[in-house]
Amino acid sequence: MPTIKDVARLAGVTVTTVSRVLNNRGYISDATRQKVYQAMEELNYQPNEIARSLHRRKSKLIGLIIPTVSHPFFGELAGFIEYYAHLIGYKVLVCNSLLDRKKEKEYIEMLKSNRVDGIIMGSHTLEVEEYMNVNYPIVTFDRCISEKIPYISSDNYEGGKLATTLLIQKGCKKVAHISGNLQLQLLANKRSQAFIELSKEHGIESVIVETELNVFDITQYEMMIRHLLEKHPDIDGIFASSDVMAAYVIQICYFLNKRIPEHIKIVGYDDIKIASLFVPPLTTIRQPIEEMAKCAVELIVKQVNKEPFERENVFPVELVERLTT
Amino acid sequence: MPTIKDVARLAGVTVTTVSRVLNNRGYISDATRQKVYQAMEELNYQPNEIARSLHRRKSKLIGLIIPTVSHPFFGELAGFIEYYAHLIGYKVLVCNSLLDRKKEKEYIEMLKSNRVDGIIMGSHTLEVEEYMNVNYPIVTFDRCISEKIPYISSDNYEGGKLATTLLIQKGCKKVAHISGNLQLQLLANKRSQAFIELSKEHGIESVIVETELNVFDITQYEMMIRHLLEKHPDIDGIFASSDVMAAYVIQICYFLNKRIPEHIKIVGYDDIKIASLFVPPLTTIRQPIEEMAKCAVELIVKQVNKEPFERENVFPVELVERLTT
């Protein structure tokens, strides 16, 4: 691989000059600039970003830790994060924690070693204290870690409220909620909180089942939902805390010959792309994933540049009514 | 951030010694080793991987270029690639080309600048020649670029054959195929080729519609499929070249009151996780995504280590029969 020296030699100038054209600083005549460009072209020269990073002590790298990019919600989130990062010259190092505490910790260490400029945390199995000595620009999804660390979330309470209210309005007499893991101190728990409060407020019978940690044990999900519907055959409304979860519900209802929305109504959460392709198309609470992703990148950049930023970034949620309610 | 010098100072040894314990080379007494570890602990020291990369001229970075991680197939692929890369100490830089030629080129340049150890290409809008001066370990998904570059694909012809044969066996009289973009020189085109040959061989009427490049124009897909089914209302079997595409088909059939599988049978391709959650659950051709991802990482590593490797890596495909046929 050619270095800046090779370029300098070929262009008949010094490395200082090459560096000057590379970084647009100091005086450079057009003639020299052209010579240098030509030499770079000829050698197929690419400045070594590693050396640059080392020197300027900025890697232009953002670390992204999520449960897994293969989950549609996080996949879309990661896609947008990478999109907005790329727009401003940042690269994204994707880390799939699989909600494994050990991996999550390893990844944080790894990202620190690689001197990423910031970390976006969308996976939260670690204790709050563990973040204390991460003296990095950091942004959190759906979890409030400390006074200093900014977080991003959708308006979870409002989302839970919209979902629950819709079910009640549509005439449900007994509603169920499939929540995420409530042990983790996630802001998403407010969805469940809203569900509980609203159904109580309206005097509607309600039941909650909680999801285990291991996100992708398909048969386990099936069992759980099946069990729920068999134990409470009179459930006529379900608020699932994610669209993927709602997909399970829809399918099980199909096998149980419960017609949607006649016998049972379903509301999801997230509004991932494929939710509109379910049969029937899923009514869900839309999180503005793109805006949230953009915000995450901006929050990292602001911290890098030592600009002021908002700590609380709660995004409005929207009820997208399709055909499951 | 503390450096190796700070550690040396605190431990009362030289940087050479610290480096020796860090890299496990030369003689080191247990006592010194402990002192050094303690100093590292105390300072919360993380060796600077950027400096290391610069010196050893290996970044332990793999670049992954795909259309977008938010597409379920590529999301799952990316997830597994990251998983296997992480197992052996590699990190993954994810690049979403959005099938934009310019972005794809930019990303290749960027990855070269960042001196990634290898590139996994899953997005192919570029001309073959453009790859010529990528003198990197490289692996390709579903495209054969040159004599030297290894590629990975599923047994596309066999997949197309299995799908088409199944439709015919199940009694379809007029079958349709929704292909990807056939201009791109992808190996996936063999799915279409098999479809054409098999339906002709069995004397079955067939029709093909081709997908445009812009992957995610939802309404466009809908229009296309709707148009297809309206123009040919007697189609009773569809082979979609991806599960996502099949999801569109299923939904449109639902709206058109075509019952699946009674009136029309559908086969997808990929077997993404969510395909089993469709209603009805999708019959599809399974690509062994995990094995393919593992292979991609291994092929990069083998090239990095200058070990011999296979150029053609075609993975067997499996018919997963669910309820749409």
Add this chain to the structure above:
DNA sequence: TTCAATATGTCAATCGTTTGACATAAAAGA
């Protein structure tokens, strides 16, 4: 006692780039 193995230190180059300080020379403006 002597030799080898073990343990650590010293020194400096290297990876590829940036940058500051300074020198020099040509071109341009007053």
Add this chain to the structure above:
DNA sequence: TCTTTTATGTCAAACGATTGACATATTGAA
């Protein structure tokens, strides 16, 4: 003509780690 401005060069340190060559000192074993 004299002074700026512009254009380039020279030199060397810095970023943070690795490594080879060599020196020295302490062990322990023969």
